[in-house]
Amino acid sequence: MKYLALMAALAAPSAVLANPDPADWDAVLAEADGQTVFWNAWGGSTTTNDFIAWVGERVAEDYGVILEHVKLTDTADAVTRVLSEKQAGEDDDGAIDMIWINGANFAAMKDADLLFGPFAEQLPNWAVVDVDGKTVQTDFTVPVEGYEAPWAMAQVVFVHNTDTMPDTLGSMDELLDWAQANPGRFSYPQPPDFLGSTFLKQVLVDIIEDPAVLQEAATDETYDDVVAPLWAYLDALTPHLWRSGQAYPATGTAMFPLINDGELDLSISFSPGAASTAIANFELPETVRTFVLDKGTIGNASFVAIPYNSGSAAGAMVVANFLMSPEAQARAQDPNILGYGTVLDMAKLSEDERAAFDALELGIATLSPAELGTVQAEPHPSWMTRVTDDWVERYGTGQ
Amino acid sequence: MLGPVIAGLYGTVLPAFGHLPAAGLTGPTLDPFRSLFDWGGLGAAVRLSVTTGVLATGLSLLIVSFIVAGWSGTRSFRVLERLLSPLLSVPHAAAAFGLAFLIVPSGWLARMTSPWLTGWDRPPDVLIVQDPLGLAMVAGLVVKEVPFLLLMMIAAMGQAQPRRSLLVAQALGYGRVTGWLKTVFPRVYAQIRLPVYVVIGYSMSVVDVAVILGPSTPPTLSVQIVKWMSDPDLAMRLTGAAAALLQFALVVGVLVAWWLGERVVAALGRRWIASGRRGQTDTPGRVLGLWFGALSALSILLGLASLLVWSFAARWTFPNVLPDGFTLRSWDRHGPSAIATMGETFVIAGAAVGLALVLVLGCLEAEHRGGRQFGQRGLLLLYLPLLVPQTAFLPGLQTMLLSIGADMGQMPVVFAHLVFVLPYVFLSLGDPWRSWDARNATVAQALGASPWRVFWAVRLPMLTRPVLTALAVGVAVSVGQYLATLLIGGGRVSTLTTEAVALSSGGDRRAIGVYGLLQTLAALVPFTVALIVPTILWRNRRGLHD
Numbered sequence: 001m002k003y004l005a006l007m008a009a010l011a012a013p014s015a016v017l018a019n020p021d022p023a024d025w026d027a028v029l030a031e032a033d034g035q036t037v038f039w040n041a042w043g044g045s046t047t048t049n050d051f052i053a054w055v056g057e058r059v060a061e062d063y064g065v066i067l068e069h070v071k072l073t074d075t076a077d078a079v080t081r082v083l084s085e086k087q088a089g090e091d092d093d094g095a096i097d098m099i100w101i102n103g104a105n106f107a108a109m110k111d112a113d114l115l116f117g118p119f120a121e122q123l124p125n126w127a128v129v130d131v132d133g134k135t136v137q138t139d140f141t142v143p144v145e146g147y148e149a150p151w152a153m154a155q156v157v158f159v160h161n162t163d164t165m166p167d168t169l170g171s172m173d174e175l176l177d178w179a180q181a182n183p184g185r186f187s188y189p190q191p192p193d194f195l196g197s198t199f200l201k202q203v204l205v206d207i208i209e210d211p212a213v214l215q216e217a218a219t220d221e222t223y224d225d226v227v228a229p230l231w232a233y234l235d236a237l238t239p240h241l242w243r244s245g246q247a248y249p250a251t252g253t254a255m256f257p258l259i260n261d262g263e264l265d266l267s268i269s270f271s272p273g274a275a276s277t278a279i280a281n282f283e284l285p286e287t288v289r290t291f292v293l294d295k296g297t298i299g300n301a302s303f304v305a306i307p308y309n310s311g312s313a314a315g316a317m318v319v320a321n322f323l324m325s326p327e328a329q330a331r332a333q334d335p336n337i338l339g340y341g342t343v344l345d346m347a348k349l350s351e352d353e354r355a356a357f358d359a360l361e362l363g364i365a366t367l368s369p370a371e372l373g374t375v376q377a378e379p380h381p382s383w384m385t386r387v388t389d390d391w392v393e394r395y396g397t398g399q
Numbered sequence: 400m401l402g403p404v405i406a407g408l409y410g411t412v413l414p415a416f417g418h419l420p421a422a423g424l425t426g427p428t429l430d431p432f433r434s435l436f437d438w439g440g441l442g443a444a445v446r447l448s449v450t451t452g453v454l455a456t457g458l459s460l461l462i463v464s465f466i467v468a469g470w471s472g473t474r475s476f477r478v479l480e481r482l483l484s485p486l487l488s489v490p491h492a493a494a495a496f497g498l499a500f501l502i503v504p505s506g507w508l509a510r511m512t513s514p515w516l517t518g519w520d521r522p523p524d525v526l527i528v529q530d531p532l533g534l535a536m537v538a539g540l541v542v543k544e545v546p547f548l549l550l551m552m553i554a555a556m557g558q559a560q561p562r563r564s565l566l567v568a569q570a571l572g573y574g575r576v577t578g579w580l581k582t583v584f585p586r587v588y589a590q591i592r593l594p595v596y597v598v599i600g601y602s603m604s605v606v607d608v609a610v611i612l613g614p615s616t617p618p619t620l621s622v623q624i625v626k627w628m629s630d631p632d633l634a635m636r637l638t639g640a641a642a643a644l645l646q647f648a649l650v651v652g653v654l655v656a657w658w659l660g661e662r663v664v665a666a667l668g669r670r671w672i673a674s675g676r677r678g679q680t681d682t683p684g685r686v687l688g689l690w691f692g693a694l695s696a697l698s699i700l701l702g703l704a705s706l707l708v709w710s711f712a713a714r715w716t717f718p719n720v721l722p723d724g725f726t727l728r729s730w731d732r733h734g735p736s737a738i739a740t741m742g743e744t745f746v747i748a749g750a751a752v753g754l755a756l757v758l759v760l761g762c763l764e765a766e767h768r769g770g771r772q773f774g775q776r777g778l779l780l781l782y783l784p785l786l787v788p789q790t791a792f793l794p795g796l797q798t799m800l801l802s803i804g805a806d807m808g809q810m811p812v813v814f815a816h817l818v819f820v821l822p823y824v825f826l827s828l829g830d831p832w833r834s835w836d837a838r839n840a841t842v843a844q845a846l847g848a849s850p851w852r853v854f855w856a857v858r859l860p861m862l863t864r865p866v867l868t869a870l871a872v873g874v875a876v877s878v879g880q881y882l883a884t885l886l887i888g889g890g891r892v893s894t895l896t897t898e899a900v901a902l903s904s905g906g907d908r909r910a911i912g913v914y915g916l917l918q919t920l921a922a923l924v925p926f927t928v929a930l931i932v933p934t935i936l937w938r939n940r941r942g943l944h945d
Binding site for chain 2: 049070072073080081244258393
């Protein structure tokens with residue numbers, strides 16, 4: 001963890017006051033008009049890219065904000081960028097105005113004072129966000145404190161082709177049994193890919209006795225013992241993975257064509273609606289369905305954050321606020337568009353606004369909120385960082 | 400053009416020894432190397448870089464030699480030449496995507512033979528792309544390097560006067576291939592040595608092809624360098640810099656080994672030549688050469704065809720050879736933004752190639768007027784940016800640009816592209832420019848024309864075709880740049896290549912089809928223009944060229 005130490009060392013006493021002040025929304029709107037916002041967001045999913053392009057059209061129409069999508073292959077790139085800019089003394093107009101972020105990257109940036117804010121809870125649309133029912137005020141156990149604005153809910157679901165794998169699985173142990181009986185038909189994205197790391201956490205949460213220990217930061221004393229069952233599990237699973245674990249899909253969406261071709265029967269996704277969207281886009285066969293485990297699956301919120309040195313913070317806040325609007329949220333939840341879960345509280349919406357959500361057909365492969373069941377909390381980010389590093393050592397270097 | 404390379408290397412050496420003041424770290428220390436050697440995948444990554452680079456270069460050279468030896472001057476050779484030369488401009492990433500679509504277990508080859516031949520109704524679980532030995536990656540490199548080396552060899556043949564040597568050899572009873580190998584090859588190889596070195600350096604440190612076709616557990620050293628360079632943990636940057644130096648040393652080491660290998664082969668070859676054995680390898684050599692040449696051309700063409708089909712595919716299940724339905728939806732979805740990106744790609748390429756052309760023409764004209772020739776040393780200087788692995792100096796250049804606050808936007812990217820475009824434009828234009836008959840200038844000057852008038856009114860029009868070809872080569876090089884755009888552009892500059900490689904991680908084959916095709920088109924269109932424009936310009940003065 002020299003990296004956190006380094007960041008702490010860099011965190012100069014530049015106490016960031018939110019300026020422009022989000023409480024004075026009219027002033028924010030006036031300043032945002034004409035600003036260009038560079039939104040750094042993962043660019044590997046074409047449906048997400050299309051959605052971001054649509055957001056760009058809408059904020060240009062309504063607020064005169066020009067949105068540019070900088071397509072990342074890894075969100076860590078954007079974090080590095082802001083960090084390098086801070087070192088280079090570029091404090092006023094960095095390359096990045098907004099980042100799609102959560103988890104370890106957020107914790108690292110917040111820790112190093114690289115974020116603008118607090119702003120999220122002053123945004124006008126915060127009033128309709130479901131603060132009680134959804135984990136929008138903590139991000140992987142780290143308090144958000146208004147330094148990032150939520151815009152989508154995600155939850156792990158398992159995607160299976162009912163044509164070749166009719167039954168669902170209730171636990172990770174059942175998954176292991178099934179994989180041993182059906183070698184080569186399951187894989188997960190290669191960590192440190194986000195979804196790949198999530199799979200590792202999902203295994204951990206499901207197989208250990210008391211997942212509550214994961215809510216505390218991992219320490220040298222606890223880590224090895226807690227994680228030991230995970231390595232035992234993976235040692236048993238890996239030989240039965242697709243390509244015997246010698247190669248892994250790069251990302252979650254890269255597994256869709258593999259299911260479509262019949263190479264895989266089972267994969268995982270972090271977006272309950274993604275399978276339906278992919279079916280509509282011909283990327284998955286119509287026989288694909290999703291399921292969750294008996295004890296529930298991990299869920300979290302996706303956020304947008306604004307770097308401390310954005311020159312267009314007003315414009316970025318306008319975009320963040322628009323992302324939380326009923327219009328954008330209903331569109332994001334439409335499985336034909338994106339299929340992301342909403343962060344809004346239906347009870348706080350007007351009847352017309354609610355109607356837009358009610359009118360959505362969730363799609364044949366999407367579970368209803370009730371079927372999605374219990375959402376299990378994300379472990380503290382320190383677990384993910386360590387588990388991912390160790391995974392790379394154990395399975396990612398061909399040894 | 401050495402400036403950026405040296406600056407970049409300097410920007411790599413400092414952090415490799417723990418010196419990165421921007422991060423509050425001062426060296427010198429060997430910690431970065433320690434953490435590099437602690438990485439469990441290092442052995443495999445280094446081995447991969449060396450084997451894929453050497454194997455790809457060796458195979459390509461072998462194939463090209465047998466094609467030229469066995470077939471130059473024949474009709475099949477002209478067909479193959481015409482087939483392979485446009486393929487030179489197909490960007491590496493597009494060729495790699497195409498190849499991947501062909502050879503994966505669910506790819507076109509498996510579909511064409513399933514289930515009637517193979518019995519597969521589901522794709523077999525075999526590791527073809529991303530194999531730990533990097534063989535798929537070698538194949539991807541070979542199909543692209545064969546056209547490059549072939550054209551280089553054809554250009555070199557002009558000066559080697561192969562016909563007479565071959566006639567003598569054949570009169571002495573040597574077969575075609577043996578005779579060529581014994582008499583022509585030594586002279587030709589001396590001329591294409593630098594291009595061969597470029598292929599070695601490139602193949603050992605390529606990133607985009609390795610990301611698409613190469614293994615990931617662990618990846619090649621260059622891919623790992625890029626990963627380290629983009630790690631949020633700044634200490635990893637130091638490790639990355641140390642690895643970049645290692646990469647540089649590896650390339651230098653392999654080049655030295657190759658150079659020594661040349662001596663050994665030359666010594667053995669001389670003995671073989673002197674032995675006077677007439678050889679039995681003629682027919683198999685000829686056949687294999689042609690087969691592999693045709694195979695590499697075909698795999699690119701089929702690969703591009705599969706990109707085309709995917710971009711129009713609706714649902715497409717295994718083992719159907721063609722999609723279950725066709726749709727325009729992928730083009731509707733990705734077409735507009737892809738075409739906008741194409742615009743930016745052309746703006747950058749246009750600026751870089753325009754600058755390169757001005758510099759090259761200025762240089763060649765000065766050489767002409769001053770009466771001095773660019774020597775072997777000058778040629779080496781020109782080749783240096785192509786020989787130094789990109790992963791060794793681009794990250795350093797990025798760090799350096801960042802520290803002076805000049806790393807954003809298109810201009811730095813244009814200059815970074817210029818580093819790679821300039822040598823190719825020079826190499827492509829140098830020979831035709833020099834071989835122009837200077838008596839034309841003498842005549843024009845005798846008629847009272849100034850040197851500049853000679854340049855604009857006589858020389859440039861007469862050399863329209865090579866100038867346009869050089870432009871096309873430059874555009875193709877610029878379009879294909881991945882790392883230079885990605886690192887120097889700081890993510891704000893996207894070209895068709897960076898977009899296509901970014902999409903590769905998402906696995907959406909339809910989107911990859913759209914971007915890969917447009918990427919190929921962007922590189923091919925200038926070549927078509929270079930072919931057509933002179934024909935139109937010269938329709939009533941055919942004698943003007945040659």
